[in-house]
Amino acid sequence: MDNLRLLIDAPLLGVQLLLDGILIGAIFALSAYGMALVWGVMGLINVAQGELVMLGGYAAFFLYRAGIHPLFAVPLAGAALFLFGWVLYRSVIFRVVDKDLFISILATFGLSILLQQLANTLFGADVRTAESGLGTLFLFGGAVTVSQIKLVAFAAALLTGAFLVLFLRRTRMGQAIRATAQNARAARVMGVDTGAVYAWTFALNAAICGASGALVAMTWVVHPYLGLPYTVRSFMIVIVAGMGNVAAVLGAALGLGAAENFAGFIFGAEYQAAFVFLLLVAILVWRRFWLARERKVLR
């Protein structure tokens, strides 16, 4: 708890942690929004969400090694993961979409292990990063440092999110996706090809996960095992913010990023992962008691 005193003595440290957390949070928001999309439209909780982020990170890393600037790798990684998501839907996911939720959770959990171990075997367990070559900003006379790439990644995450929202609002396919989310059967009656809508939804989700993974590779590191924490974070954010509310998702994600950063500083970095998973349990249990007071259950 020594670090807590340090935090009180030096408030600027708190500003630093808050800023870093918020900048991470925007990246969490992307994968969370993707999870909410798939959950809302297909009724499927994708446990392999974090692995899509991881694969996006590796895509950006390999593009970077091929000589492409990481910022241009963001859309490319998104495009690559779009294709990957499409293939994944057409090969596996479509078989579990209308099964009960446990089957789909277990199947995507298996996919998550599969992808993570494939990455471990093919790419190695080393920690990789895509160097952007941008400088660092110094605020408050050097007491608070912000690497510019984090700011750029924050902006890119917001831009990607805005792009997705516009896609859902303005295009014909976006309209079909929203219609299917409201009532799949009615949409089918009205002539919407829900199979194609599901494939698009899952591929879109993979694409924004890929973009967020590329941002992760630029600002932090990628390794084969980073997936599950991202899945859990996305799940937490969706539970707290609800589905389809962009502002709430963003707010919850920024809050989670900041909370995680503070917890990592106060309890020590080795407990940061434990904090994420315990927070998930705490949120679920808290919601269960909160709903029980109103004579409801979390379904």
Added chain:
Amino acid sequence: MSRRALRRVAWAAGIALALLLPALLPAWRSQMALLWVMIVFALTWDLLGGQMGYNSFGNVLFFGVGMYACVLVQRDAGLGYFAGLFLGSAAGALLSVALAALLGSGILGLRGHYFAIGTLGLGIAAGELAGGWDLVGAGGGMVPPLYPGEVGGRETFFYYLCLALAALTLPVLARLYKSRFGLVLNAIRDDEDKAEAMGLRTTRYKTTAWCICAFFLGLSGGAVGNLLGFIDPREVAFAGATFGVWMVLMAILGGKGTLWGPVLGAVVFHLTKELFWAWLLGWQRVALGLLIVVIVVFFPVGILGWAREKWPGRSGQRVEEVGPSAAK
């Protein structure tokens, strides 16, 4: 021979085989000891997942807690080997049960997929906590004390210990499933709200079931920790990606919601794994992931479920219509 005599002969042959196996295949004793543990894993998972419809991904939590508690007592209590092991196993089982009772009202109030993901988080969080806690060796893990007997005696001893554990679990659960308690669990699986409306205190039943599950898993944790001779927080004790998933997979492979399905699934899975694992040369875990996807997507009814569909009359037990719809 009448059907009953046949069954008796089969039982006697099975028991004799189980007792004689270490003498027949001495090189495979620890793998076969693990086979009995796998049977316990699948059976205890099925108590919640199959019979009660609560699909837990975090039962490995109790296994790890039992393992750590047992080895901690063995290390610090200053008793002889067998006294330490006995006391440690008891402590592990008690601690697991206490933990299940404590967490029960909060966690078991979650329904369906929230329960699944919540328990997944619980299991991983436990591994992360153990990996940072210096008392239990942090990330470096712990080493249980050396077995005092002659070389090779350890495997034989733990083979019989694990066999005894499995031989304890199966009849207890069989009794349970035939009793009113088993009926309540099935009622919770089929429609929890209705069960509650009928006046059953569902949370109490659910917590009890979880405690039973935790008891056997806690006991097996101590045995496995000593059998393997090394505890790692994330790879052995709270191994969500191996033991934790295998539990689910074995129960589903054999047929969840049945008594013998998990046993069958555990035997098939463990034998296949031990026989073919070495051929995969580093691709084992990739194969495991693929196996999960294939089994879940193409074979969710399991071996017994498939056999019942094929020969509905011959399965000996009453054919009940419990499809996957039960686990909403």
